[in-house]
Amino acid sequence: MLPISYYITLSLILFGIGMAGVMLRRNAIVIFMCIELMLNSVNLLLVAFSKMHYHANSVLEKGTDAQLLVFFIMVVAAAEVAVGLSVIILLFRKVYSVDINVLNRLKG
């Protein structure tokens, strides 16, 4: 039996790595992948919290709600990836690069 703080630490480290990647990479696709990593770390923490509460009082908690919530988060993430990647393809078709520093021409 591990304490919940181990899972909190692991998820936060993964989230921090994803955050650092978003801030320091220039490739739009890698930034998008870092966002996926952050999403996954939060999903892991959600399942860990659900197990913790089910273990604490198994009479009141069903223990399956959080797993279905994670399932729906994955569904929404799959739809989001399809649209996001097509936006990146559109950007690549316009400027022949996926470097986000090119995007500063958006400012008026």
Place this chain on the structure above:
Amino acid sequence: MELPIILFYVLSSLTVLSALLMVFSKNPVHSILYLIVTFFCISGHYVLLNAQFLAIVNVIVYAGAIMVLFLFVVMLMNLNSEKKSFGRPAKIVAASLISLLFVALTIGIFSQNQASANTAVEMGTGDLGLIHNLGSLLYSEYVLPFELSSILFISAMIGAVMLSKKDEELLD
């Protein structure tokens, strides 16, 4: 030490290592492959937490479908030789400092409350996350969001197709 705890340590170190390699590898294809390794390790964590259905869904949807989509786009763009994949050195230092500070502060805040930080997580027992339980819930109690997600998928599909069409084709 028990077996699940050893597995937790091994999986956690693999996850963090491959996530770091994902951020710091220059070639985007390598980044994608390391992210697939990370997702497999997260699936291992789901198995340890008795969320077997989520582990399978994670492998199929994330490591299978989404990462193949990323790989396909990267191969299509031919981005293999990137010269400048990171920002300036000052920006790298600032970004690392900010995220380290964020992680340290949040871990500190969470571990302030000793009673809730030491609550045990049940590992390696129970059959809660099997497909039988989740499937019957999905088609009874959660049937409305389940059907709504199909509408979401169809709108995402139409959006992706419309976005990746050429402008002249849309005008016709």
